[in-house]
Amino acid sequence: MAVCTGCSLLCDDIEVSIDGRRITKTKNLCRKGFGRYRSLSSDRSVPKVDGKQVGIDAAISRAAEMLRDAKRPLLFGWSCSTLEAQRKGIELAKRTKAIIDDTSSICQGEIVEMVIRGEIPTCTLDDVRNYGDTLIFWGCDPSSSHPRHMSRFSYFPRGEKLQRGHEEDRTAFLIDIRASPTAKILSGNFVQIPPGGDADLIDAMLAVLDGKIPRVRDKKAMIAMMNTLKKADTGVIFPGLGLAYSLRGRMDRLKALVDRLNEYTKYNVIPMVGHYNMRGFNQLLFDETGFINRVSFADGIDHGPMYSVVEASKSCDLAMVVGSDPISSLPAGIAKALARVPMITLDPHRTLTTELSRVVIPTALSGIEAGGSALRMDGVRIGLDPIVKSEYPSDEEALSMILGAI
Amino acid sequence: MKVTVVTFRDIFQSEAQELDRFGEEYRKMSAVVFLDKNDASKAGIKDGSNVLLESDNGRVVVVARLSEDSHPGLAFMPNSPWSNRLIPAETDETKIPSFKNISATVRVTSDGVPTVEDLLREMVS
Ligand code: SF4
Numbered sequence: 001m002a003v004c005t006g007c008s009l010l011c012d013d014i015e016v017s018i019d020g021r022r023i024t025k026t027k028n029l030c031r032k033g034f035g036r037y038r039s040l041s042s043d044r045s046v047p048k049v050d051g052k053q054v055g056i057d058a059a060i061s062r063a064a065e066m067l068r069d070a071k072r073p074l075l076f077g078w079s080c081s082t083l084e085a086q087r088k089g090i091e092l093a094k095r096t097k098a099i100i101d102d103t104s105s106i107c108q109g110e111i112v113e114m115v116i117r118g119e120i121p122t123c124t125l126d127d128v129r130n131y132g133d134t135l136i137f138w139g140c141d142p143s144s145s146h147p148r149h150m151s152r153f154s155y156f157p158r159g160e161k162l163q164r165g166h167e168e169d170r171t172a173f174l175i176d177i178r179a180s181p182t183a184k185i186l187s188g189n190f191v192q193i194p195p196g197g198d199a200d201l202i203d204a205m206l207a208v209l210d211g212k213i214p215r216v217r218d219k220k221a222m223i224a225m226m227n228t229l230k231k232a233d234t235g236v237i238f239p240g241l242g243l244a245y246s247l248r249g250r251m252d253r254l255k256a257l258v259d260r261l262n263e264y265t266k267y268n269v270i271p272m273v274g275h276y277n278m279r280g281f282n283q284l285l286f287d288e289t290g291f292i293n294r295v296s297f298a299d300g301i302d303h304g305p306m307y308s309v310v311e312a313s314k315s316c317d318l319a320m321v322v323g324s325d326p327i328s329s330l331p332a333g334i335a336k337a338l339a340r341v342p343m344i345t346l347d348p349h350r351t352l353t354t355e356l357s358r359v360v361i362p363t364a365l366s367g368i369e370a371g372g373s374a375l376r377m378d379g380v381r382i383g384l385d386p387i388v389k390s391e392y393p394s395d396e397e398a399l400s401m402i403l404g405a406i
Numbered sequence: 407m408k409v410t411v412v413t414f415r416d417i418f419q420s421e422a423q424e425l426d427r428f429g430e431e432y433r434k435m436s437a438v439v440f441l442d443k444n445d446a447s448k449a450g451i452k453d454g455s456n457v458l459l460e461s462d463n464g465r466v467v468v469v470a471r472l473s474e475d476s477h478p479g480l481a482f483m484p485n486s487p488w489s490n491r492l493i494p495a496e497t498d499e500t501k502i503p504s505f506k507n508i509s510a511t512v513r514v515t516s517d518g519v520p521t522v523e524d525l526l527r528e529m530v531s
């Protein structure tokens with residue numbers, strides 16, 4: 001069995017037949033995961049320095065030189081690397097007195113941090129399969145972003161305590177702006193809100209729990225939903241990017257709701273982390289520094305919004321990007337600032353960021369060409385075994401080589 | 407016409423991104439905006455029209471698609487370097503960009519949809 005690194009579910013039941021480096025047959029992959037496996041042979045990156053193709057060693061030594069000379073380097077990415085590579089990355093950040101940040105800084109960081117700090121209760125996806133009878137998908141569309149979430153863990157499967165699955169034993173609500181593919185599945189329980197309407201909805205939900213009339217259009221539906229939520233045996237909330245962006249800076253509202261629901265019954269929270277090992281990086285950096293992202297090692301350990309990729313892109317004098325494509329994913333104005341900084345990029349594929357980088361270091365595709373381990377969205381550790389050989393080093397090996405050459 | 411742009415993730419677009427972010431397939435899946443049917447017809451926008459979206463932060467030409475469901479006033483775009491042209495570079499004190507709630511205008515244009523290479527060229531200009 002192989003593992004898919006297409007999203008943070010890290011599905012570990014993947015069957016793959018290979019002929020040399022060619023994948024001939026796969027089983028159990030979703031469309032997104034299949035894309036990930038097929039990317040093995042599409043648009044791979046090659047070692048480059050200043051736009052010219054070079055050997056991998058030349059690219060590594062140029063990267064080491066640039067890092068040695070930098071005064072204020074930013075090391076960014078990390079959510080598509082193994083725990084072993086991330087550990088090397090943190091070591092490199094310390095050695096070069098760098099700012100280190102990951103993609104959680106522009107997405108789910110605030111919620112993941114509350115989970116890692118134990119400020120809101122959480123559980124594993126296996127617990128969800130076995131006991132989660134009342135679910136809230138909030139600002140997410142698992143059918144598109146984590147295509148096997150509902151079938152492997154949350155909605156459709158039978159569990160130890162839930163032998164009749166979604167037909168009778170489970171109730172799932174979806175709160176979102178858009179009538180997404182998941183909304184079609186959960187059509188009877190789809191609560192549609194306007195952009196930015198999440199905090200108002202939480203207020204309305206809390207009002208019902210306090211026995212007050214909620215200030216929403218469909219009061220009856222809201223009261224019925226809250227009655228169902230109160231009657232749960234084990235409730236689970238899955239916050240997605242929609243909630244993360246809408247409630248940014250106000251996550252205490254989410255916590256207030258979770259705390260209040262926990263007065264009735266057990267409610268856990270599992271953030272719908274996107275990239276396959278973002279949770280791993282956040283945990284590692286937290287264990288090391290007490291912070292999940294946005295850390296500077298320039299003078300001991302410092303943390304704050306000025307060390308976010310958004311701010312550091314404007315103030316750093318070198319950026320090393322590992323397994324991420326910030327030029328594509330950041331707002332254009334911030335990407336433009338980053339594009340002005342000399343960049344070193346480690347990535348298995350050609351990306352917008354590799355195109356603008358002074359140094360490109362191609363790496364093996366983790367899970368397919370490189371092994372290691374990663375933390376699933378619920379924090380469960382999953383081992384990765386390579387199934388084909390790569391001519392290029394893993395992130396971990398490339399980072400070790402850079403560390404050795406500095 | 408004024409709209410609120412909300413970005414989202416689409417599985418077909420994610421698959422195309424895994425395979426080739428410089429490819430035509432990825433551009434086709436990314437450089438689109440889904441509009442409410444009534445909104446679009448009032449603004450003279452047809453399914454497949456090229457439209458110019460403009461926010462305080464930037465502008466981009468993409469292809470309009472008309473949604474099956476009604477969502478007046480909202481325009482949905484897959485999260486991509488095209489939608490990122492509209493997202494503010496300025497953030498509040500959280501330093502988390504606002505990807506899902508952008509005021510913009512949309513109108514028909516005869517301009518073409520930029521390629522990834524066009525976007526990159528502009529990025530370094
Ligand atoms: S759900 Fe995620 S991990 Fe599972 S096969 Fe699909 S992309 Fe891969």
